[in-house]
Amino acid sequence: MIDTHAHLNFKAFSQDYQKVIQDNFKQGLKAVINIGSNLETSKKACQIAQEFSHCYAAIGLHPIHVEDEDFILEEFQELIKKNKDQVKAIGETGLDYYQEKYEPEEQKKVFLKHLKLAQEFNLPVVLHCRGSKTEPHDAYLDLLKILKKQVKSKGVIHCFSADWEIAQQFLDLGFYMGFTGPITFKNATPRLLKVVIQAPLNKILLETDCPFLAPEPYRGGRNEPIYIRLLAQKIAELKEISQEEVIKQTTKNAQKLFNITEKLN
Ligand SMILES: [Zn+2]
Numbered sequence: 001m002i003d004t005h006a007h008l009n010f011k012a013f014s015q016d017y018q019k020v021i022q023d024n025f026k027q028g029l030k031a032v033i034n035i036g037s038n039l040e041t042s043k044k045a046c047q048i049a050q051e052f053s054h055c056y057a058a059i060g061l062h063p064i065h066v067e068d069e070d071f072i073l074e075e076f077q078e079l080i081k082k083n084k085d086q087v088k089a090i091g092e093t094g095l096d097y098y099q100e101k102y103e104p105e106e107q108k109k110v111f112l113k114h115l116k117l118a119q120e121f122n123l124p125v126v127l128h129c130r131g132s133k134t135e136p137h138d139a140y141l142d143l144l145k146i147l148k149k150q151v152k153s154k155g156v157i158h159c160f161s162a163d164w165e166i167a168q169q170f171l172d173l174g175f176y177m178g179f180t181g182p183i184t185f186k187n188a189t190p191r192l193l194k195v196v197i198q199a200p201l202n203k204i205l206l207e208t209d210c211p212f213l214a215p216e217p218y219r220g221g222r223n224e225p226i227y228i229r230l231l232a233q234k235i236a237e238l239k240e241i242s243q244e245e246v247i248k249q250t251t252k253n254a255q256k257l258f259n260i261t262e263k264l265n
Contacts, residue, residue, distance in 0.1 A: 002033070005092075005208065006035065007037070007209070007210060018051075021048075023226075025054070033056045035058045036057065057083065057088065090123050095129055118153065125155035131162075141166075144173075159209055160177045163194075164191075179231060206254075208228055211224075
């Protein structure tokens with residue numbers, strides 16, 4: 001079991017991330033990728049990865065933060081060079097139109113810089129995407145438009161929440177699909193559950209997005225990496241296969257996409 005999208009580098013874990021990591025690994029977690037959302041949390045993800053084996057990092061500037069700070073390419077290049085074995089992806093990056101104050105054109109510019117950085121170091125990208133309140137698919141369509149021109153990009157569309165037609169386009173581009181807590185919620189839409197059922201198992205990644213989006217029965221509380229077990233259980237139930245099969249295959253998927261070559265305990 002690999003949590004491919006965690007934020008143990010965020011404030012919610014600043015007091016006890018070491019204990020959470022130790023406890024979660026004892027309970028069966030095999031690896032975790034902590035995802036940066038700005039330069040500071042990207043650095044923290046690298047620091048945790050230096051501190052613990054089987055903890056890795058993704059670095060980037062989240063689209064909702066492009067207004068707060070500049071994406072300075074050299075700083076991120078430097079971070080990769082200093083943490084060659086720890087940085088496994090670029091992100092999270094992408095488009096977020098949910099709040100109207102965010103500027104789509106600026107986000108697109110910064111997103112393109114992330115894709116370039118990923119290509120420079122041959123790393124996958126971790127994509128965040130959220131549509132506007134009135135047009136939930138707009139950001140997904142814009143993201144696809146950009147990706148279709150970038151044939152060399154590889155990665156995952158994190159916390160997928162659009163419909164199957166959009167999912168297919170990401171799959172056609174070779175992208176993986178990340179599913180999080182909302183697939184376990186009692187009010188999960190049939191549209192989302194259909195995507196989980198139809199997505200090929202060899203293209204699915206488990207991710208918590210902790211501390212956010214805790215799955216049932218922990219909804220509303222602080223999420224943690226070990227809860228991907230509940231996601232595996234839900235996916236198994238929906239696909240009518242065993243939980244072991246889901247865990248085995250999604251672990252392989254994560255190792256492949258993120259080039260995790262170390263032996264997992
Ligand atoms: Zn996230």
